[in-house]
Amino acid sequence: MAGVPSSSSVPTTPLLKDELDIVIPTIRNLDFLEMWRPFFQPYHLIIVQDGDPSKIINVPKGFDYELYNRNDINRILGPKASCISFKDSACRCFGYMVSKKKYIYTIDDDCFVAKDPSGNQINALEQHIKNLLTPATPFFFNTLYDPFRDGADFVRGYPFSLREGAPTALSHGLWLNIPDYDAPTQLVKPRERNTRYVDAVLTIPKGTLFPMCGMNLGFNRELIGPAMYFGLMGDGQPIGRYDDMWAGWCAKVICDHLGLGVKTGLPYIWHSKASNPFTNLKKEYNGIFWQEELIPFFQSTTLSKESTTVQKCYIELSKQVREKLSKVDPYFGKLADAMVTWIEAWDELNPSTTAIAPEANGAADKK
Amino acid sequence: MAGVPSSSSVPTTPLLKDELDIVIPTIRNLDFLEMWRPFFQPYHLIIVQDGDPSKIINVPKGFDYELYNRNDINRILGPKASCISFKDSACRCFGYMVSKKKYIYTIDDDCFVAKDPSGNQINALEQHIKNLLTPATPFFFNTLYDPFRDGADFVRGYPFSLREGAPTALSHGLWLNIPDYDAPTQLVKPRERNTRYVDAVLTIPKGTLFPMCGMNLGFNRELIGPAMYFGLMGDGQPIGRYDDMWAGWCAKVICDHLGLGVKTGLPYIWHSKASNPFTNLKKEYNGIFWQEELIPFFQSTTLSKESTTVQKCYIELSKQVREKLSKVDPYFGKLADAMVTWIEAWDELNPSTTAIAPEANGAADKK
Numbered sequence: 001m002a003g004v005p006s007s008s009s010v011p012t013t014p015l016l017k018d019e020l021d022i023v024i025p026t027i028r029n030l031d032f033l034e035m036w037r038p039f040f041q042p043y044h045l046i047i048v049q050d051g052d053p054s055k056i057i058n059v060p061k062g063f064d065y066e067l068y069n070r071n072d073i074n075r076i077l078g079p080k081a082s083c084i085s086f087k088d089s090a091c092r093c094f095g096y097m098v099s100k101k102k103y104i105y106t107i108d109d110d111c112f113v114a115k116d117p118s119g120n121q122i123n124a125l126e127q128h129i130k131n132l133l134t135p136a137t138p139f140f141f142n143t144l145y146d147p148f149r150d151g152a153d154f155v156r157g158y159p160f161s162l163r164e165g166a167p168t169a170l171s172h173g174l175w176l177n178i179p180d181y182d183a184p185t186q187l188v189k190p191r192e193r194n195t196r197y198v199d200a201v202l203t204i205p206k207g208t209l210f211p212m213c214g215m216n217l218g219f220n221r222e223l224i225g226p227a228m229y230f231g232l233m234g235d236g237q238p239i240g241r242y243d244d245m246w247a248g249w250c251a252k253v254i255c256d257h258l259g260l261g262v263k264t265g266l267p268y269i270w271h272s273k274a275s276n277p278f279t280n281l282k283k284e285y286n287g288i289f290w291q292e293e294l295i296p297f298f299q300s301t302t303l304s305k306e307s308t309t310v311q312k313c314y315i316e317l318s319k320q321v322r323e324k325l326s327k328v329d330p331y332f333g334k335l336a337d338a339m340v341t342w343i344e345a346w347d348e349l350n351p352s353t354t355a356i357a358p359e360a361n362g363a364a365d366k367k
Numbered sequence: 368m369a370g371v372p373s374s375s376s377v378p379t380t381p382l383l384k385d386e387l388d389i390v391i392p393t394i395r396n397l398d399f400l401e402m403w404r405p406f407f408q409p410y411h412l413i414i415v416q417d418g419d420p421s422k423i424i425n426v427p428k429g430f431d432y433e434l435y436n437r438n439d440i441n442r443i444l445g446p447k448a449s450c451i452s453f454k455d456s457a458c459r460c461f462g463y464m465v466s467k468k469k470y471i472y473t474i475d476d477d478c479f480v481a482k483d484p485s486g487n488q489i490n491a492l493e494q495h496i497k498n499l500l501t502p503a504t505p506f507f508f509n510t511l512y513d514p515f516r517d518g519a520d521f522v523r524g525y526p527f528s529l530r531e532g533a534p535t536a537l538s539h540g541l542w543l544n545i546p547d548y549d550a551p552t553q554l555v556k557p558r559e560r561n562t563r564y565v566d567a568v569l570t571i572p573k574g575t576l577f578p579m580c581g582m583n584l585g586f587n588r589e590l591i592g593p594a595m596y597f598g599l600m601g602d603g604q605p606i607g608r609y610d611d612m613w614a615g616w617c618a619k620v621i622c623d624h625l626g627l628g629v630k631t632g633l634p635y636i637w638h639s640k641a642s643n644p645f646t647n648l649k650k651e652y653n654g655i656f657w658q659e660e661l662i663p664f665f666q667s668t669t670l671s672k673e674s675t676t677v678q679k680c681y682i683e684l685s686k687q688v689r690e691k692l693s694k695v696d697p698y699f700g701k702l703a704d705a706m707v708t709w710i711e712a713w714d715e716l717n718p719s720t721t722a723i724a725p726e727a728n729g730a731a732d733k734k
Contacts, residue, residue: 004620029594092536117484122680123632140575140578141576142577143547143577143580143631144546144709149558149563151562151563152546154607155549155578156546156547156549156578156580156612156651157549157578157579157580157658158549159659159662160551160568160579160591160655160659174510179519180510181522182523185520185523192518193518194511196516196519196566197519198565198567199563199564199566201570204508204572205571205572205574205575206575208507208508208573208574209508210507210508210509210510211510211524211525213510213522213523216532244524248524257434264508270460277382284523291524291526295507
């Protein structure tokens with residue numbers, strides 16, 4: 001049922017060439033792009049430089065890019081720059097905000113091209129685009145996974161009224177080699193590597209939360225962009241390594257409310273190097289406790305019918321965060337403020353996108 | 368994290384040899400067992416003969432089995448035999464009822480041993496047993512799929528309090544070659560074959576329904592047996608081919624209520640021959656309409672706190688079926704009666720299992 005070219009065909013023009021930005025947060029030279037050249041070079045890059053703004057980041061020749069350091073962020077956002085994290089890859093969400101494209105792909109600079117079981121290099125970006133351009137199936141589970149892939153379909157017993165699916169807002173890709181484990185698991189299993197290539201794309205069902213990793217992630221900025229805020233992490237904050245998790249929980253709740261879909265599975269990238277588990281434990285420490293309260297909060301959150309745009313949903317969510325999570329730690333009051341600032345900054349830089357795309361709007365509250 | 372032998376090791380004693388029955392519904396000689404001999408021969412078979420009871424079913428030599436035909440069913444259940452379908456593979460659930468074992472594996476007689484991508488024969492039963500003996504994760508989605516498989520674990524952001532998981536009640540296996548499509552899809556895609564081997568086992572999240580196929584299915588009879596009723600199908604009924612779907616919807620709602628898990632994915636079997644799509648359309652016709660009302664019914668059904676055993680849950684569900692689905696068609700009033708008869712017959716044949724296993728009981732209503 002796939003409506004986009006299969007992976008064996010090489011499109012003459014790269015898919016969505018003028019409609020997608022690649023966002024990369026970094027503190028170092030971007031030599032990793034050499035390996036991605038065949039797949040990324042046709043696209044525009046938005047590089048968000050973290051840390052010391054006086055440091056020069058080398059970008060391999062031939063790539064079309066814009067680069068923002070902390071000085072740029074402060075200049076562009078003024079006092080609202082307070083919502084963008086510093087010394088943490090959470091700063092990447094600034095790139096989502098300044099993009100003018102419909103789609104975003106974001107990747108970490110320690111992620112390389114993986115190979116499929118036949119030994120072919122995986123064009124991760126192309127697979128994300130396929131995931132985003134075909135519908136998701138959040139309202140009922142299909143046991144043969146993505147029914148829109150070649151050679152698959154809806155199985156017996158899948159209600160026909162639900163086969164149109166829902167617009168896909170998010171495509172969450174996975175990682176071979178170093179799995180995305182928390183510090184305690186890293187400490188306990190230092191040698192574990194992910195070698196299992198699971199040839200599947202699936203929709204995370206409506207009402208189910210998942211741990212969204214920001215390493216290898218595509219999304220439709222028009223449908224869900226304002227919910228992709230990576231929170232307050234790193235410098236001056238009591239927590240790190242929960243930036244993508246926070247964005248994932250918020251985005252999933254809003255996708256469920258607006259009738260949008262979230263996919264996970266293919267494509268894989270090759271994650272080269274495990275980060276230091278001791279440093280990670282320091283960053284995660286508070287999050288390990290807090291997530292025990294955050295998950296029930298997000299599992300029980302409902303949004304009102306008046307919240308018909310992502311921005312409205314996000315503001316409503318910020319109020320609930322302030323009200324219900326401030327008692328967990330005062331940090332969540334600050335975070336709720338930052339969520340509001342983020343939306344204000346988003347709307348300032350994106351004056352025309354405050355109304356949601358019609359198809360998603362129509363799907364609001366669809367069961 | 369797997370606590371059972373890996374697939375490469377050959378256990379000296381077959382797993383659960385004395386705790387599992389294989390249930391096979393059939394109308395023909397069971398030559399298909401020859402291919403399964405290395406895997407099935409150590410186990411006890413329960414063969415439920417459908418159709419003409421005077422026909423002799425040949426079972427290959429060396430298998431340990433008991434066989435029930437319609438006369439046996441009528442003799443054992445008396446008037447309660449009315450709840451067991453005739454001229455439909457739904458009759459298989461009689462085998463679940465007469466078993467005295469803790470685990471059931473059921474397979475269709477047109478299913479053969481499949482091969483994994485390395486060309487090795489897949490021991491489907493062994494994989495089902497592994498799925499059933501390790502916990503499920505219904506309360507939060509793990510992006511690396513089953514965290515209890517070798518080489519996998521819970522990813523960053525997975526709440527630690529949920530990592531104990533839930534007891535696994537059901538293991539739903541898949542099919543290579545002929546996919547389990549409905550008649551309309553069969554008619555539209557007569558040549559489609561499933562060639563994609565997806566190397567994953569995953570838990571269907573709490574609150575999500577799925578289309579359960581009875582072709583290749585394992586379950587824990589102590590935990591969920593009384594909910595595995597395959598309904599009234601076939602001879603004298605206005606519907607067929609929804610037997611396993613019905614059982615799946617009922618069982619999933621009850622598993623969610625009791626805090627039990629349902630897995631899907633591996634193992635694959637080789638499904639040899641597509642059934643006739645015209646015959647299938649005749650059987651499915653009503654179901655195609657009815658399922659549009661059944662799915663919202665099951666999605667919105669809640670069970671009371673007093674329903675602490677599978678039997679109590681099932682009786683409560685039968686009342687809701689009568690109350691809310693009889694208006695769809697009078698058939699559902701008959702089905703509700705049969706659901707009650709089924710539980711009465713189950714309890715008669717299984718006097719000691721009316722109380723649920725303690726671990727599941729304790730998990731009731733766990734979020």
